[in-house]
Amino acid sequence: MSEISAFRKYLHSKHKLFDRNQMTYYPLSSRKNKVAIESSCVDPLTDTINVSKELQQTTAQIADEIERARNRGSSVMCAFGAHTIKNGIGQLLGKLAQQGWISHLATNGAGVIHDWEFAYFGQSSEDVRTNVQEGKFGTWQETGLYINLALAIGAYEGLGYGESIGAMIVHNGLEIPTRSDLQKIANSPEDAIDKRASALDLLGLISELDESLFGTFLQIKHPYSKYSAQAMAWEADVPFTSHPMFGHDIIYTHKANRGSVIGRTAERDFLSYVHSVANLEGGVYLSVGSAVMSPMIFEKSLSMVRNCGKQVTDCAIHVVDLQKESWDWSLGEPPVDNPAYYLRFMKTFSRMGCNASYVCSDNHAFFVSLYRELNKRS
Structure with missing residues (x-):
């Protein structure tokens, strides 16, 4: 064999893909969880967490801003x-x-998964250290199968990522089209290319998983749905969007996962998010405990909106996280030799041309205090 042929063989072997059909998936009921939603659900009116006077004053100010934003019809995003x-x-x-x-x-994506597992199973949050060592981390049949299947059906129906899961929870299951209906749409030149492609995706997925599912309603009961933010948002017709990064979440371990489905639903959610950013003039943006996702999608969205000639400058951005504040961001950006310069989320939001402030707080205490302040204004 020549050196060139040997090199090509080597390159080919390097580009082989892992086959998820080799994997073993385990029932969710066999997993030990750290959180049970019935005992952990926070009731802001009776919760006993300590809210400092300083935090109460901050959330009172934010509540005033939210009330003004709502009255003028501006976005209030969280x-x-x-x-x-x-x-x-x-x-x-x-x-x-x-x-x-x-x-x-x-x-x-993880926020979606925890919310769904609470609605379906009442528990979430596995032991990562132990389960990775045993080769079980994220290999849960119901989570991987139902969420991926819901996304495939949502993509076919023109729903976003969050909408797809919220709808599954509210409807306690999934309506699966017949094989003939999917084939008809896939072959129809009258339907949009994206619709035809999503029909082919769903057709291929169901064919691989279980042919008997075609034309059925797959019942998936969610006995704890009252705890689900996604379900409540779906019923209130309020956008609940997910902004995943491929490979970050446990649903990618499952053989039902399809990249095209993730792309279609997440793209829809991103554009929904941009639409809300376009209405942020006079509004409020809360970024709570999100060091990467929130600032990254916000800066692109705001640039897109301004690219189309819509100015958004008069909005209040409040970043909430646990890291202690070490810089007064009202003074501008810190120098590069200051550790605060590398606080990525504040650096990003401080560059947006809007009024951005930092709140050092546990998310539990922050939301309880904010809810109580808003409840006073109801």
Whole structure:
């Protein structure tokens, strides 16, 4: 064999893909979890967490801003990390959406998963260290199968990522088209290319998983749906968008996962998010416990909006996180030799040309205090 042929063989072997069909998936009921939603759900009116006087004053100011924004019809957006859901705040967020205080909820892929597992199973948050060592981390049949299947059906129906999961929870299952209906749409030149492609995706997925599912309603009961922010947002017709990064979440371990489906639903959610950013003049943006997702999608969205000639400068941005404040951002950006310069999320928001402030707080205490302040204004 020549050196060139040997090199090509080597390159070919390097580009082989891992086959998820080799994997073993385990029932969710066999997993030990750290959080049970019935005992962890936060009721802001009876919660006993300590809220400092300083935090109470801050949330009172934010509540005033939210009230003004709502009265003028501006967006009130809340982007949050997955720990907000793990800390039992999902139902509180859902109430804020249902009561009209928040007009858009946004999270990452993990936030969606924890919220769904609570709604379906009542528990979430596995032991990562132990399960990685045993080759079980993220290999849960129901989570991987149902979320990926819901996204495939949502993509076919023209829904976003968060909408797809919220709809599954509310409807306690998934309506799966017949094989003939999917084939008809896939072959129809009258339908949009994206619709035809999503029909082919769903057709291929169901064919691979279980042919008997075609034309059925797959019942998936969610006995704890009252705790789900996604379900509450779906019922209130408030956007709940997910902004995942491929490979970050446990659903990617499952053989039902399809990249095209993730792309279609997440793209829709991103554009929904941009639409809400376009209405942020006079509005409020809360970024809670999201060091990467929230600032990254916000800066692109704001640039897109301004690219189209719509100015958004008069909005209040409040960043909430646990890291202690070490710089007064009202003075501008810190020098590069100051550690605060590398606080990525504040650096990003400080560059947006809007009024950005930092609140050092646990997300539990922050949302409880904010809810109480808004409740006074109801």
